[in-house]
Amino acid sequence: MKLALRLILLITFLLTYYSCKNTKKTVAGYQGQGPSPIVSTKSKPVQKQWKGVWALTDSTTFFSNDFEGGRLNGIVDDGNNHYTILITAENTPINVSPWYAFKAWTTSPRRVTIKLTYQDSRSRYYPKISSDGLHFKVLDSLNYKPINLGEGEFGINAAPEFAEITLAIDENPTWITAQELYGSTRVKQWIDSLSTLQFIKNYEIGKSKEGRPLHLLEIGNSDTKKGIMIISRQHPPEVTGFLAMKSFIETVCGTTKEAIAFREKYKVFVSPLMNPDGVDNGHWRHNMGGIDLNRDWEEFNQPETSGVRDFLTTKNKEGFEFDFGIDFHSTWDDIYYPIDTVVTKEKGKIVFDWIENISQRLASKKTNISASTKIDPTMVSRNYFYVNHDMPAIVFELGDNTPRPFLKLKGRVAAEELMKLLME
Numbered sequence: 001m002k003l004a005l006r007l008i009l010l011i012t013f014l015l016t017y018y019s020c021k022n023t024k025k026t027v028a029g030y031q032g033q034g035p036s037p038i039v040s041t042k043s044k045p046v047q048k049q050w051k052g053v054w055a056l057t058d059s060t061t062f063f064s065n066d067f068e069g070g071r072l073n074g075i076v077d078d079g080n081n082h083y084t085i086l087i088t089a090e091n092t093p094i095n096v097s098p099w100y101a102f103k104a105w106t107t108s109p110r111r112v113t114i115k116l117t118y119q120d121s122r123s124r125y126y127p128k129i130s131s132d133g134l135h136f137k138v139l140d141s142l143n144y145k146p147i148n149l150g151e152g153e154f155g156i157n158a159a160p161e162f163a164e165i166t167l168a169i170d171e172n173p174t175w176i177t178a179q180e181l182y183g184s185t186r187v188k189q190w191i192d193s194l195s196t197l198q199f200i201k202n203y204e205i206g207k208s209k210e211g212r213p214l215h216l217l218e219i220g221n222s223d224t225k226k227g228i229m230i231i232s233r234q235h236p237p238e239v240t241g242f243l244a245m246k247s248f249i250e251t252v253c254g255t256t257k258e259a260i261a262f263r264e265k266y267k268v269f270v271s272p273l274m275n276p277d278g279v280d281n282g283h284w285r286h287n288m289g290g291i292d293l294n295r296d297w298e299e300f301n302q303p304e305t306s307g308v309r310d311f312l313t314t315k316n317k318e319g320f321e322f323d324f325g326i327d328f329h330s331t332w333d334d335i336y337y338p339i340d341t342v343v344t345k346e347k348g349k350i351v352f353d354w355i356e357n358i359s360q361r362l363a364s365k366k367t368n369i370s371a372s373t374k375i376d377p378t379m380v381s382r383n384y385f386y387v388n389h390d391m392p393a394i395v396f397e398l399g400d401n402t403p404r405p406f407l408k409l410k411g412r413v414a415a416e417e418l419m420k421l422l423m424e
């Protein structure tokens with residue numbers, strides 16, 4: 001059995017290696033800044049993940065990926081309570097965001113060591129641990145061992161090749177995940193809890209490739225025709241961007257007099273989970289069409305992006321004008337990606353004023369700005385918002401490891417400062 005598993009793992013590694021060898025890394029790694037080729041966004045095959053429970057060590061120790069957001073593609077029982085797990089991507093080429101999420105438990109409590117290994121990637125995400133799948137904490141550094149350290153200080157090459165984590169497990173499952181779990185069910189609970197407020201409704205603006213609803217929150221019940229558009233989670237592992245967005249939205253929905261006045265003047269439209277299939281299937285980057293959604297805002301071959309396009313087009317026909325657009329993401333560290341005022345002129349200055357105001361209030365953490373002059377082809381949401389709907393727009397990126405209380409604070413400050421500017 002052990003030999004068979006080892007063979008399967010070896011074959012998977014070899015297939016992966018050869019299928020990745022001739023990929024166009026420059027296109028996959030393109031972050032939406034600077035010149036880029038048009039990448040076709042026609043659907044491509046996706047490797048469906050086998051979901052279930054692995055019973056190992058004479059059926060005393062169990063691993064499962066069978067939950068929303070789960071990702072675990074293979075395990076080797078190395079003996080001596082040591083397990084090697086393999087994490088693979090939904091398809092390639094792909095941005096190196098090797099998401100993982102699994103549960104482990106045992107009938108005879110013990111300490112286990114789990115080695116995380118990846119398909120053509122390195123160990124980007126520092127492990128989070130939970131006993132209920134809802135509350136997560138960062139793994140104690142004493143129980144974390146990076147293997148084959150990377151080079152430099154930044155990006156995937158700086159990450160270790162593998163990581164080993166040591167854990168005490170018992171009969172109650174322990175979740176081990178790349179980031180906190182916010183699958184479509186949990187996000188819908190958040191949407192529903194907000195929607196109990198009388199000025200908020202939610203409705204579907206389409207279905208994902210696998211038929212999951214694409215929810216939209218509409219905040220504010222005045223008859224104003226001014227709007228702002230917020231989207232998040234085009235890329236499944238980018239939970240920190242989602243958490244900042246969540247705090248931003250909760251601030252806009254708050255009871256301060258500024259928020260109340262703002263909701264009279266503006267409707268806030270939110271697509272909080274752009275890629276529910278990718279999130280629930282534990283994808284590294286793509287939707288179920290095997291496509292990076294944030295390259296599809298030119299061709300609109302995918303239902304998730306066309307859902308938002310059609311929604312905005314309808315709103316424009318109803319007479320709505322959009323004064324701001326934000327797309328929340330995550331990357332190695334906090335950074336702002338606005339469009340340069342060389343392109344947007346007077347109209348785009350509000351984005352830079354906003355960044356300045358946020359930075360003044362959060363002076364303890366400097367956030368870099370990288371302004372883009374390239375908006376054609378649109379491809380990414382920010383460019384589409386600006387070019388097709390005349391919105392000053394930005395990609396708002398949070399770091400993978402940005403402390404969670406700071407994410408929450410930054411989301412709140414960003415909302416307060418935007419409300420202030422738009423009310424001037």
Ligand SMILES: [Zn+2]
Nearest residue numbers: 235238329330
């Ligand atoms: Zn992203």
